[in-house]
Amino acid sequence: MSILITGVAGFIGSNLAEKFLKQGKKVLGVDNLSRGKISNLSFILNDKNFIFSEINICNYEEFKNFITIQHSLEQVEEVWHMAANSDIPAGIANAEIDLNDTFLTTFNTLQLMKELRIPNIAFASSSAVYGNILDTKLFEDIGPLFPISNYGAMKLASEVAISASVESHLEKAFIFRFPNVIGVPATHGVILDFINKLNENPQLLNVLGDGTQQKTYLHVDELIDAMFYIRNYCSNRINYFNIGANDDGVTVKFIAEEVVKIISPNAKINYGIGNKGWVGDVPKFNYSVDKLLSIGWRPILNSHDSVKKAILQIFKEQK
Amino acid sequence: MSILITGVAGFIGSNLAEKFLKQGKKVLGVDNLSRGKISNLSFILNDKNFIFSEINICNYEEFKNFITIQHSLEQVEEVWHMAANSDIPAGIANAEIDLNDTFLTTFNTLQLMKELRIPNIAFASSSAVYGNILDTKLFEDIGPLFPISNYGAMKLASEVAISASVESHLEKAFIFRFPNVIGVPATHGVILDFINKLNENPQLLNVLGDGTQQKTYLHVDELIDAMFYIRNYCSNRINYFNIGANDDGVTVKFIAEEVVKIISPNAKINYGIGNKGWVGDVPKFNYSVDKLLSIGWRPILNSHDSVKKAILQIFKEQK
Numbered sequence: 001m002s003i004l005i006t007g008v009a010g011f012i013g014s015n016l017a018e019k020f021l022k023q024g025k026k027v028l029g030v031d032n033l034s035r036g037k038i039s040n041l042s043f044i045l046n047d048k049n050f051i052f053s054e055i056n057i058c059n060y061e062e063f064k065n066f067i068t069i070q071h072s073l074e075q076v077e078e079v080w081h082m083a084a085n086s087d088i089p090a091g092i093a094n095a096e097i098d099l100n101d102t103f104l105t106t107f108n109t110l111q112l113m114k115e116l117r118i119p120n121i122a123f124a125s126s127s128a129v130y131g132n133i134l135d136t137k138l139f140e141d142i143g144p145l146f147p148i149s150n151y152g153a154m155k156l157a158s159e160v161a162i163s164a165s166v167e168s169h170l171e172k173a174f175i176f177r178f179p180n181v182i183g184v185p186a187t188h189g190v191i192l193d194f195i196n197k198l199n200e201n202p203q204l205l206n207v208l209g210d211g212t213q214q215k216t217y218l219h220v221d222e223l224i225d226a227m228f229y230i231r232n233y234c235s236n237r238i239n240y241f242n243i244g245a246n247d248d249g250v251t252v253k254f255i256a257e258e259v260v261k262i263i264s265p266n267a268k269i270n271y272g273i274g275n276k277g278w279v280g281d282v283p284k285f286n287y288s289v290d291k292l293l294s295i296g297w298r299p300i301l302n303s304h305d306s307v308k309k310a311i312l313q314i315f316k317e318q319k
Numbered sequence: 320m321s322i323l324i325t326g327v328a329g330f331i332g333s334n335l336a337e338k339f340l341k342q343g344k345k346v347l348g349v350d351n352l353s354r355g356k357i358s359n360l361s362f363i364l365n366d367k368n369f370i371f372s373e374i375n376i377c378n379y380e381e382f383k384n385f386i387t388i389q390h391s392l393e394q395v396e397e398v399w400h401m402a403a404n405s406d407i408p409a410g411i412a413n414a415e416i417d418l419n420d421t422f423l424t425t426f427n428t429l430q431l432m433k434e435l436r437i438p439n440i441a442f443a444s445s446s447a448v449y450g451n452i453l454d455t456k457l458f459e460d461i462g463p464l465f466p467i468s469n470y471g472a473m474k475l476a477s478e479v480a481i482s483a484s485v486e487s488h489l490e491k492a493f494i495f496r497f498p499n500v501i502g503v504p505a506t507h508g509v510i511l512d513f514i515n516k517l518n519e520n521p522q523l524l525n526v527l528g529d530g531t532q533q534k535t536y537l538h539v540d541e542l543i544d545a546m547f548y549i550r551n552y553c554s555n556r557i558n559y560f561n562i563g564a565n566d567d568g569v570t571v572k573f574i575a576e577e578v579v580k581i582i583s584p585n586a587k588i589n590y591g592i593g594n595k596g597w598v599g600d601v602p603k604f605n606y607s608v609d610k611l612l613s614i615g616w617r618p619i620l621n622s623h624d625s626v627k628k629a630i631l632q633i634f635k636e637q638k
Contacts, residue, residue: 096430103476129479140462143461145464160475168411168469
């Protein structure tokens with residue numbers, strides 16, 4: 001039996017593949033390498049339990065042909081569907097990006113699971129499904145959910161396509177609403193962005209917005225630990241959880257200062273105006289992980305520590 | 320200024336076009352005539368204020384070319400997006416039906432509105448977004464929403480694509496979660512189904528399920544009245560309402576008996592087993608219209624009366 005990971009060459013997918021392989025699982029990985037990189041798989045490409053194919057799962061026939069052959073050799077027991085657009089502003093400028101990469105990838109994955117009778121899906125959803133709810137703690141069961149980015153909308157659309165599939169052909173679904181996840185290989189996000197800016201100009205760090213935006217951050221190692229915990233602990237047909245650090249998060253200002261401290265201690269930080277970085281960005285996040293805590297999982301690192309760890313890791317990775 | 324109605328040759332779309340024309344509005348209507356019928360438009364096809372084109376809005380270029388020309392002649396001020404699959408079981412058998420007809424029609428409509436800067440959308444959503452929630456009254460703000468049919472999933476996906484569009488380019492959105500709507504022209508649904516069965520065999524009416532399924536029904540005239548009320552009364556950027564009768568609904572048994580009474584009084588009714596008609600069917604509905612009542616709208620007919628009125632109308636329509 002093997003695990004299929006979509007988006008395996010991405011940030012989360014590559015870490016996930018590594019963890020599954022360490023557990024002795026066989027892993028089948030696909031990625032179109034549009035945002036994922038083959039170099040993210042360098043540690044595992046030669047592992048005999050890992051099979052990788054460069055496939056665009058938006059192309060259903062190509063996807064189906066490859067998986068059908070592999071499935072006949074070694075049955076796929078579970079799909080970990082991580083493939084998605086990861087560039088939220090790009091998806092706001094052009095809604096087709098999230099339609100194709102965030103939603104139709106899910107739709108095709110579900111179609112394939114139906115055809116091949118693969119029973120279980122684990123899905124990388126997002127805190128972006130909550131949109132811009134400011135006054136309420138973001139529990140999994142609040143409503144209404146009106147995302148403000150196409151990314152959040154297509155993640156939520158994916159969740160509900162999964163729920164309909166559970167009614168018709170899936171056995172179990174695990175829906176993980178990710179917070180901002182950090183670590184290596186760094187593919188996008190505010191830390192990498194700040195480091196890249198300082199690499200270009202070590203004297204000045206221009207920050208979008210006034211720096212008061214506050215979010216929680218979770219290190220990718222903790223994220224995967226939480227996903228495995230949920231996967232093994234929960235047995236409902238639809239299991240949906242916010243995953244995140246158990247704290248109030250850190251501000252953009254904190255991240256900017258920490259990055260400057262490590263990368264370029266003499267740089268001046270120049271803040272913008274307002275607390276929105278771009279259209280569709282959620283300024284402050286009041287994200288509840290009570291449900292996850294209630295089943296016994298605990299994060300080791302808080303947002304502050306995760307940010308610091310990730311800055312050091314990305315700094316080292318770039319050397 | 321004109322109103323664009325998608326799915327104009329369908330049940331709701333054709334009634335809506337007629338009401339707008341009666342108000343003196345200019346109406347631009349498109350339909351691919353896959354489920355809609357040109358005969359549904361017979362009352363208005365010669366109206367000088369009505370322009371119809373047979374267009375599949377899944378074909379974005381075709382859709383865009385036609386609307387762009389019309390928009391340059393007479394500005395479209397608002398889109399009433401009614402186009403969707405209306406055959407829930409068909410969409411469960413083949414998820415691509417709801418992907419294309421229920422979701423991608425919305426996606427393309429939003430893309431076009433962005434390109435042509437049309438500010439307002441009114442959208443036919445559905446009570447199917449609530450899935451199979453049994454113990455809770457279905458208020459608009461409950462969560463989580465996990466639909467059990469692809470139809471419900473793609474209606475909810477449409478809602479959230481609209482919410483993201485409100486953040487980026489729309490001015491206002493009106494989201495109407497429809498109950499079971501009945502009346503003429505009858506295109507689908509339990510009443511027409513029963514009448515058709517009795518036309519085939521006047522002695523016997525076979526009913527899927529044990530007849531205890533209970534739902535609310537609203538007559539299409541009331542539905543449109545409610546939509547216009549919300550459209551004129553509400554001014555939030557996203558306005559979302561359950562629309563329905565203010566009662567507990569009627570059972571399938573009641574409908575079967577009423578249809579038999581009018582169509583074929585001597586027919587025997589034969590019930591099935593269980594209270595689910597098909598995979599994805601929601602057995603009982605506890606649908607709240609409190610929010611709609613709170614802004615002052617009142618339905619005139621209850622579910623019983625709406626069902627009786629519709630049976631008579633469909634019976635007459637078939638003669």
